[in-house]
Structure formats: structure tokens, C-alpha cells
Amino acid sequence: MREKRLYLLGVLAVALMAYNLTEIAARPLQALFYIPLCGTAALAAVTSLAASIAFLRTRNFRFDSLAVAATEAGLAFLAAGIVNACFLIHAAAGKWWTWDSRLTAALVCWLLYATYLMLRHAVQEPTKRAASTAVWSVFAFLDVPLAVVTIQWWKPAGHLRFDWTQLRFCNLAAMVLLGTLFTVVRMRQEETRREMDSLRRMTHAL
């Protein structure tokens, strides 16, 4: 049943994406890809923060799985958004990277959340790992607005200007659906891994 629902979600996401592609000529690429990609990444960051705080309060490992799943999905979407922005800038300025404030801020955010995954791989003990990364998720989230504002003071926005009125609901919805799908699949993997770990530990104890 759960598999079927996931497949349905996937089909819906792909259908929406295909529908969006028919608009490629009519709308600027920013509205089709760049904003939805980064918006989904931002949503993933909020989800990760909420799950991390929930873990710190309840110590329920499902929230830990959700936090890592959302962070990984968000990183993938932000990476795609940055690559997409590089192409947009290349089309406008002839260079691949112009230190545009939005682009630089996106890269800083990507690095911030990449440290989350590095910390996760470095800590071996599961409880300690979950607690450490939950704390780090809070730290990283707090840094995002500070980094965005500071980088804007440092270098004003350049080529990556966009018309928000061009953004439509179904552009964003397709990406958010896809992001949700990634997160759910990844979360289930994480849960299965935890189960296997506990089984392995049990056999060792026996």
C-alpha cells in the first residue's frame, strides 16, 4: 500500500514536470526551475530544523531519520539550483560564476548543510550521532539568514534577478512533490538501516 502511494506521488510529480516543460518557450527559465529548486531546498531546511528540534525534545529516532532525509534532499535540490543558476548567468554574462550575492549565499548554505552530513558520517555511536547532528542542524539554520544578509551587503545582486509574478503554483508544486518523494524514500532507507543495525547488535549480544 505504501509503495503504491509512493509510485502515485512519483507519477504525479513527473506529470507536473512534463506539463511545465511545455511552457519552456513562454516563461523565463528562472521561474520554471531556479526558484522552485531553491524554494524546495528552503522548505527542506525548515523540515530538517523542525525534525531536529522534535528529536531533541522527544528523542524519537523517526525524527532523526526525517531530519537527515530532508537535509539530503535539500542539498540535492540546492545543488541543482546552483548549477541551473550557473547556466542562467552564463547566458546573461558569458561567465559561469559572477559572485552574485544570491548565488554566493546559496553556495554558503550548501556548504553549511554539507558539514551536517560530514558530521553525521564521522560520529559512530547512533544516539550521540543523532543528538550532535540535531544540534548542528539548529546551528546551520540560524546561520542562513545571517549569511544571506551579510553577503548582500558585501556584493549586491547582479544577474540573478527574477520576476516573481512569472512563478506559478504548479512549477513549485512539481518540485516540492519530487522533494517530498526523495525525503520519504530516503527516510525509509534510514529506518531500515537502523533496524538492521539493531538486529546486528542483538546477534552480537547473543
Place this chain on the structure above:
Amino acid sequence: MRFFRQVWVVTVKDLRAELRTKEAINSSLAFALVILLMFSFAFDPLADTTREMSGGLLWIVFAFAGTLVLNRSFARELPNDCLDGLIAAPVSGAAIFLGKAVANFLLVLAVQLISLPVFGVFYSVPWTDQFPELLLVLVLGTWGLTVVGTVSSALTVNIRLRELMLPMLTYPIMFPALLGAMELTATLVTGNPIGPDKSGFLKMMIGFDVIYTAVSLVLVETILVG
């Protein structure tokens, strides 16, 4: 009041342990001098353009040298299970954290104040002209570095690749404060005052310090105890 006395005890303990061995502060100072020298090979040390970017160079030196001090902060407690003793002591995690952060802050600031004249001589920078303002930027930037660094030090104390993970964790979080410190230091050492266009960086650094100190004090118990 009791809390601050506990903080003070941890600070004095850490400073005494460091001043008796001098392992972190010596390596940090030597490292700072080596990088200052190496930068002069990379850029013409007496050119005007180098002076304009010298604020950035200085903070790269401080950030690198600072992590050497921060690395030792919790790692020093590992032999003889001192860390377990410290956590088991009837002192809150926040007091241990704040005590260690203050000790680290004083050590890193000492390294900075020693390397600053060397920097001034090597790159012929008039760093004494606006020293009170420069000291304010140094204090704000260093406190940000030590708070984030002490938390990272506590997070990484028990993991493999500890020395590698600390800078990996600290620098990305430090981006806003480091960027502000670099901009302000570059302005000050080239003889310009902090105008209204740059005062935002100062406020941001104060905000960064306050936010991360508060969050660290709340969450450090979780990090230390698990």
C-alpha cells in the same frame, strides 16, 4: 553568582593547564607567523592593493591559528578520562562550555595581539591609528570564533579525524562573522573610519555573537551528555 564562579574555575583551570604546557599557544603562534610570511610570497607585501586586502589576509591567519587552540580545548581532557570527570562534576554543561570558551577566547586574542604588530611591520600597515575600533572588531570576531569553535570542539572530541572535522565545521558557520570582520579590519587598517555603509557589519557581528552564545549555552548539555 554561583554559575559565574563555576565558569571562572573552569577558565582558570584551562588557562593554567595551557600556560604550563604551552602546547597550543606555541604552535598557534608559530603557525600564524609562518602563514604571515607565506602570504608575502603570494602577494607583493608592500603594494597598495595588498594593503586593501590585508584585513582579509589577517583574518585567514587568525581563523587558521585559532583552530589550533580550539582543537586542544576538549582534546586536552581526553587522557586519564578527564572529560568524564568534568561532565560528572556538579557543574552544569553551560558553565563548562562558557569557562572553556572564555579561556579559548583569551588564548586566541593573545595570539592575535602578538601577531598584529608583526603583521603591521611586514606589510607596513598603520594598524595603531584606530586601535580601539580595531580591538572592538578583534574582540567581536574572536568571540564568535571561540563560541562556534568550542561547540565544534565538544562535538568532535570523541570522533575520528577530530583535527580535520573542527575547521570543516567551524568555518562555514563562521562565514557571516568572518566576512564582517574582514571588511571592517580592511577598512580600519587602511586608515578609513567605519562609516554608515560598514556599521551594519558591526551590528551583524554583535548579533552573531549573541545568537550563537545563547544557542550554545542552551544546547551544550545535549552535546556533552548526549
